[in-house]
Amino acid sequence: MKNDIKEILFTKEKIQSKVKEIGQQIEKDYAGKEMVVIGVLKGANVFLGDLIREINVPLYIDFMAVSSYGHSTETSGVVRILKDLDLEIEDKHVLIVEDIIDTGLTLKYITENLRSRKVASLKICTLLDKPSRRKCSLDIDYIGFDIPDEFIVGYGIDYAEKYRNLPYIATLKNEIYE
Numbered sequence: 030m031k032n033d034i035k036e037i038l039f040t041k042e043k044i045q046s047k048v049k050e051i052g053q054q055i056e057k058d059y060a061g062k063e064m065v066v067i068g069v070l071k072g073a074n075v076f077l078g079d080l081i082r083e084i085n086v087p088l089y090i091d092f093m094a095v096s097s098y099g100h101s102t103e104t105s106g107v108v109r110i111l112k113d114l115d116l117e118i119e120d121k122h123v124l125i126v127e128d129i130i131d132t133g134l135t136l137k138y139i140t141e142n143l144r145s146r147k148v149a150s151l152k153i154c155t156l157l158d159k160p161s162r163r164k165c166s167l168d169i170d171y172i173g174f175d176i177p178d179e180f181i182v183g184y185g186i187d188y189a190e191k192y193r194n195l196p197y198i199a200t201l202k203n204e205i206y207e
């Protein structure tokens with residue numbers, strides 16, 4: 030896997046300290062509220078696992094699985110729900126956790142879907158944001174890092190389902206896509 034890497038954008042240590050910073054902010058903002066943290070599978074799994082251990086308030090965890098990229102670096106534009114929530118979220122303070130927001134189409138679909146369930150509040154937290162690629166408007170409440178328009182992998186994020194277990198976030202050599 031290491032031979033496939035072009036450049037490391039964020040090291041394990043840099044990610045760790047950013048996750049801590051976001052977690053502490055969320056902890057302050059949700060003090061006294063009952064929150065449900067929703068991870069968007071599969072990509073957000075690693076970030077969510079680290080993030081919740083930095084949030085010291087009572088919380089519930091649930092997951093939604095959607096997919097729009099498949100084995101490509103371009104979104105199909107069609108968001109499919111592969112797994113819905115187990116929990117009822119009506120009147121709950123919901124925080125959606127994403128690994129990356131790119132075109133925004135995935136989250137647009139999810140936020141509209143979750144809002145219709147009459148939540149008390151809905152916020153978005155993403156580790157990475159690629160604002161130059163946005164195809165729709167989205168209000169994001171917590172952002173770890175802005176990144177340029179490059180396809181990245183690692184820390185939960187895949188290319189064709191690979192590289193999710195890299196402890197850092199990196200770009201891949203061009204020949205990997207050929």
Ligand SMILES: O=P(O)(O)OC[C@H]1O[C@H](OP(=O)(O)OP(=O)(O)O)[C@H](O)[C@@H]1O
Nearest residue numbers: 070071072096097098131132133134135
């Ligand atoms: O803003 P967008 O352009 O919609 O892209 C962002 C979404 O794409 C990736 O998921 P993907 O569909 O690849 O599924 P995965 O999480 O299982 O890798 C990523 O985890 C986000 O959920």
Ligand code: HPA
Nearest residue numbers: 131179180181182186187
């Ligand atoms: O840069 C990316 N890498 C992997 N998956 C993605 N899904 C949206 N953007 C990306």
Ligand SMILES: [Mg+2]
Nearest residue numbers: 072098099187
């Ligand atoms: Mg993916």
